[in-house]
Amino acid sequence: MTETARIKLMSFSLIAGFFLTWEVLCILLNVSDLVLPRPSEIVVTLWVKFPILWPHILQTLYSTLIGFSLGVCIGVTLGVLVGTSKVAYAVAYPLLVGFSSIPKVAVVPIFVLWFGSGTTPAILTAMVICVFPIVVNIATGLATTEPDLEDVLKTLGASKREILWNVGLPRTMPYFFASLKVAITLSFVGAVLSETVASNRGIGNVMMTASSNFQVSLVFAGLIILAVLGVVLYTFFSMLERRVTGWATRDTDIAIT
Amino acid sequence: MNVKTHDLSTDPATKAVNPVHPRPAIELDAASVVFGSDAKAVMALSPTSLKLDDGDFVALVGPSGCGKSTILRLVSSLIKPSAGLVLVGGKDAAAKQLRIGMAFQNPTMLPWLTIEQNVMMPLKIVSPFKATYHKDKKGAFRDRVHALLSQVGLQDFANHYPWQLSGGMLQRSNLCRALIHEPDLLLLDEPFGALDQFTREELWQTLQDLYLDRKPTVLLVTHDLREAGYLANRICVMSARPGRIISDEPVNIPQPRDIGMIYSAEFVEMTQGLRELIAQVRS
Numbered sequence: 001m002t003e004t005a006r007i008k009l010m011s012f013s014l015i016a017g018f019f020l021t022w023e024v025l026c027i028l029l030n031v032s033d034l035v036l037p038r039p040s041e042i043v044v045t046l047w048v049k050f051p052i053l054w055p056h057i058l059q060t061l062y063s064t065l066i067g068f069s070l071g072v073c074i075g076v077t078l079g080v081l082v083g084t085s086k087v088a089y090a091v092a093y094p095l096l097v098g099f100s101s102i103p104k105v106a107v108v109p110i111f112v113l114w115f116g117s118g119t120t121p122a123i124l125t126a127m128v129i130c131v132f133p134i135v136v137n138i139a140t141g142l143a144t145t146e147p148d149l150e151d152v153l154k155t156l157g158a159s160k161r162e163i164l165w166n167v168g169l170p171r172t173m174p175y176f177f178a179s180l181k182v183a184i185t186l187s188f189v190g191a192v193l194s195e196t197v198a199s200n201r202g203i204g205n206v207m208m209t210a211s212s213n214f215q216v217s218l219v220f221a222g223l224i225i226l227a228v229l230g231v232v233l234y235t236f237f238s239m240l241e242r243r244v245t246g247w248a249t250r251d252t253d254i255a256i257t
Numbered sequence: 258m259n260v261k262t263h264d265l266s267t268d269p270a271t272k273a274v275n276p277v278h279p280r281p282a283i284e285l286d287a288a289s290v291v292f293g294s295d296a297k298a299v300m301a302l303s304p305t306s307l308k309l310d311d312g313d314f315v316a317l318v319g320p321s322g323c324g325k326s327t328i329l330r331l332v333s334s335l336i337k338p339s340a341g342l343v344l345v346g347g348k349d350a351a352a353k354q355l356r357i358g359m360a361f362q363n364p365t366m367l368p369w370l371t372i373e374q375n376v377m378m379p380l381k382i383v384s385p386f387k388a389t390y391h392k393d394k395k396g397a398f399r400d401r402v403h404a405l406l407s408q409v410g411l412q413d414f415a416n417h418y419p420w421q422l423s424g425g426m427l428q429r430s431n432l433c434r435a436l437i438h439e440p441d442l443l444l445l446d447e448p449f450g451a452l453d454q455f456t457r458e459e460l461w462q463t464l465q466d467l468y469l470d471r472k473p474t475v476l477l478v479t480h481d482l483r484e485a486g487y488l489a490n491r492i493c494v495m496s497a498r499p500g501r502i503i504s505d506e507p508v509n510i511p512q513p514r515d516i517g518m519i520y521s522a523e524f525v526e527m528t529q530g531l532r533e534l535i536a537q538v539r540s
Contacts, residue, residue, distance in 0.1 A: 148365045152434075155333040155444070156382040157353040166378070170369045247369040250420050 037217035042224060045217040053206065057225060060191055060203040063119055064229075067126025068187040072180070075131045079138025083172075084164060089143050096139075100132035108194050117198035122191045129190035130183035137179035141172030174248040177241035184233045188226060281344075282355065282442060282474035283309040283332055288341035289499075290327050300499035302327045304341055307493065307502060312472040316485035318531065319495030320539045325478040326362065327500075329444045332476060333359050345442065356383060358440030358473075360448040364427035366419035372430050373415040376402045379438040386438060405433045408463055424451040429460065436467060443468075443475040449484065458516050461487055469513055482528040482535075483519050494531060496538040504534055 019039045025031070026038045033041055046053075082092045107128060111121035145168050153163045195204025203222050210218035242251060287304040302324040309315050317325045330336045331343045334350035346354030358379070366375045380386040380398050390398070406412050409429040414422060422430070432448050449457045465488060468475060479485050485492050486508060494504040508527070510518065518524055 148361065148363060149367060151335055151361070152365055152367070152378070153382060154335055155357055155359040156379050157357070158382045162382055166381070167367065170367070173369070245369075247418055247420075
């Protein structure tokens with residue numbers, strides 16, 4: 001068995017073991033399903049309620065991905081602006097850190113105040129929550145680009161834009177992808193957060209409603225759905241990262257030997 | 258060069274059409290460089306004057322840290338002189354009047370590009386090639402890169418990434434990148450430093466062929482006196498830091514030169530002379 005196959009098997013066993021322990025402990029300690037439902041109950045609920053859950057899943061995915069995309073656009077633009085100039089980097093950094101330290105829960109009511117409840121605040125929350133890690137990473141990547149690499153293009157008479165495009169941005173890709181993986185999971189948190197507070201659609205809303213009706217296994221079903229969606233999107237960006245930034249990890253898959 | 262369409266061959270006919278630059282290719286007039294300011298200021302280069310005519314091959318030799326590389330960085334306008342003038346092709350160096358090819362001391366290949374893509378980079382940036390870059394990058398330009406890579410024995414490594422190559426291979430790629438866009442002015446900063454003697458001598462001959470073929474103006478910084486003597490038609494010796502040029506002598510040996518020549522009595526005598534000169538200024 002290869003090393004990677006063994007690691008995958010161990011990873012799978014860990015997940016299976018976790019749910020198995022949960023199930024067994026619930027039975028042994030006789031835990032009420034109003035407190036902590038067994039995984040088997042959650043799976044049944046998921047299966048039964050799936051037709052009702054599906055539109056909410058799409059709603060949450062929609063808000064998250066739109067918010068995330070907007071966040072990436074804004075984050076990259078701001079990051080490039082801040083990262084390409086040493087002065088801008090020094091000047092803007094305190095403000096950026098200040099903004100990023102604000103708990104994003106606190107901005108949901110403001111968005112609701114401005115745009116009413118529904119999809120818009122969910123998108124905006126998903127956006128603001130993921131902008132800052134991207135800005136900081138892009139800016140750091142650009143600001144730490146080796147002058148030697150830029151000199152190669154400078155001697156050829158390259159413009160600032162050409163240097164950014166051919167050296168700065170490719171050099172920043174590993175930083176960018178590291179931030180994307182953080183940002184996509186944060187976006188989920190943002191969208192669901194907003195849905196629980198101010199929406200009548202989405203997984204966040206489903207969980208809120210279920211909890212007030214004591215449908216505890218449905219609440220947990222919502223959690224499982226969010227976890228699965230998170231893993232799927234994270235994996236997608238990981239795979240994209242490997243393709244784009246294999247050079248940084250000296251990935252043997254991209255190399256010809 | 259005012260070539261309207263890019264010439265992929267080194268056709269002598271196209272060379273003849275190019276106007277000869279009326280002014281010296283490089284002219285340093287009392288150019289000096291000071292790093293830092295006030296109390297902490299360090300003089301990297303004493304006021305230096307140096308003139309290279311079109312087609313000159315000048316080697317700069319001297320002790321470490323004497324400002325040889327600083328002169329290259331002035332000419333390529335990576336830094337500005339603190340005082341004095343640096344003219345390239347009759348205009349301020351920053352105007353980039355001449356097409357420059359530069360090989361740095363460290364190969365500085367971009368790690369996210371393959372060797373082929375790295376070597377092709379100047380064609381993406383420099384006119385007139387950049388105009389047809391997207392059309393030619395998979396065709397004519399690629400062939401051109403491959404031809405040059407095979408000249409230095411790297412034809413099988415075009416699709417490798419820089420981290421898969423040895424130091425010597427990277428230096429050869431570095432040389433290719435400096436030459437691919439047929440520069441008018443070639444700036445070489447110890448380009449053969451990390452190579453073994455045999456590869457080095459091989460590349461000297463390659464460089465000599467390329468030089469005699471197109472006659473660009475070359476400014477070569479080196480520690481190796483035999484390299485300077487074999488390749489250059491003028492050798493400038495610099496003093497220790499802060500450097501200035503203390504000797505500027507022509508090498509009166511007709512080109513092309515045979516590699517065996519470096520063991521001739523005449524050649525050894527010349528390099529001995531240079532060696533003593535540098536030994537004096539080091540102390």
